[in-house]
Amino acid sequence: MFLLAFLCFALDFTAVASTDSAGLSPECRIDTLLYNGEHAINMVFAAEGYRSGELEGFRKLGRGLAEYFLSAPPFSDYTEDFNIFLANTVSDESGISSPEEERNTFFKVRAGNHGIGRLLVPEDIGKCEKALDGLLPGWDFICICVNSKEYGGGGGDLTVVTGHALAGEVLLHELGHSIGGLADEYWSAAEFIGEFPNMTLSPDNAPWSGIPGTGTYPLLRPDGSTAAYIPCRTTENSAYCKMGMLGKDFCPACSKAISAAIEEILVNRRRNVPDVL
Template sequence: MHEYGKVWTLFESGKVENKVDILILGDGYTSKEKKKFHSDVKKLVGVLFDTEPFKSQKKNFNVRAIDIASDRSGISNPRMDFWVNTPLGLSFNAFDSDRYVLSFENEAIREIAANAPYDAIMMVANTRKYGGGGIFNLYATTSSDTEPAAYVFVHEFGHSFAGLADEYYTSSVAYEDFNAPGVEPWEPNATALLDPENLKWKKYTAESTPIPTPWNQEQYDKASYEYQKKRTEMRARGASESDMEKLFREVKNITEPMLRSERYFGKVGAFEGAMYRGKGLYRPEVDCIMFTRNPDYFCKVCSAGILRVITLYTE
């Protein structure tokens, strides 16, 4: 039997009816790891609210967590034939993507979450293995003990809370037919640019910025695809998480200065490459939390999308 503990508050800014209530749930934490869960949550939530627009909007949020004890530490990893019966049912390899952490035990999740008020759920998996996931209006997940854990926490919350699209396109994904050709994506931070004169985030663009906006995509793609190939090879031979994190740092050291040197860095335009496609879909800025692990900020369009959802809940 799993143990469900008390609800505890990280911070409370006001009544639930006019605040965004975030609820954090942990999976794969034993009763002896409760202090670790508390420490992990405080670290991850701290980074979220050091990130704009959440930082300036903190007054509009309440954040709570529930202590949930698993019988065993960790979550299931099917590719390693490692199985754990956890309260929330989190597992790697969702939709046959090794890093994708989801649960199909929605009833169990909602039963536990019903012990506290919530508008958004974030689940933290007690594991050293890199992973996470986020589905709009459902929940988001992240692994607890990886070097990029805080980044993944913020990135995946962008998906689940504000419906932001992934802007990257060089990583392998569980599905590719995400957006039909000739159809404008509903997500606020991606466009098919079917009508360049009426770009959906036009109000954030300067008249001097060309649409579509030029950037050195060929140079970036070469570096990124080489990294993805190496990443796949390392995973196949069972490389350690420390070695994988070293690779993450290496690619950041290459691509971050590359993107920062772009003529239109920090400008809103329409940069080709978004939503798992290198051609035909465009993102608002050359870099963003939704594009790479390099920045610690959302672009202007993503920030505006987040603010719209905050306003929906609070006004």
């Protein structure tokens, strides 16, 4: 089984980062779940809102998310091209901050960004990246795992998920943003409308033109007017797309964008890292 082969790679080492202006804890144990070499892409799952005695819960969540990630297309095509690590970052308090309550946590993730309760974003992404630079130099993608069972997440420069029952699906959707540079294929706010691999304002010049299995469909505002155009129409009975509804597959346009982004990183990595003799 894939699970057994996957977990056989588990080994531990300790990383120490210097304390920075964010006041983040300087010590963190790094668990290596999967290692495919220097050419591989470094994915880090990091704990947020977990006190030291709660980290086993984070490790269980992180292992499950990593397995879910590697088993889902198109990421499953690249199981030998990722290194996967768990960063056991310790917070002073459990949970995360919200508009109603402040929590002292490692990455300072907050719920309720842009007026959207489920949208989880760190207060200062730059400080988060600096902290990970000290803990695990050379990381490519970070997924912050929040100590909460509430539904929510975020994607972009960093990916954020919770321990909700749909966390695996949320992870894949958010990695569509973080890795593939994809847009949501549903209306959320005007600021998220624009030109993306899976969204366009110019239907005659759609970036997915010519990709089999795609079309050009309007993305509607709440008032029924057209905000943009997307490559598929997501319904309860449709096969696509995860960027429009959890539980669906990525549509061909989104899959191609994700694969192209991964391939670009791998080409650059192989160009810059000498082969091991």
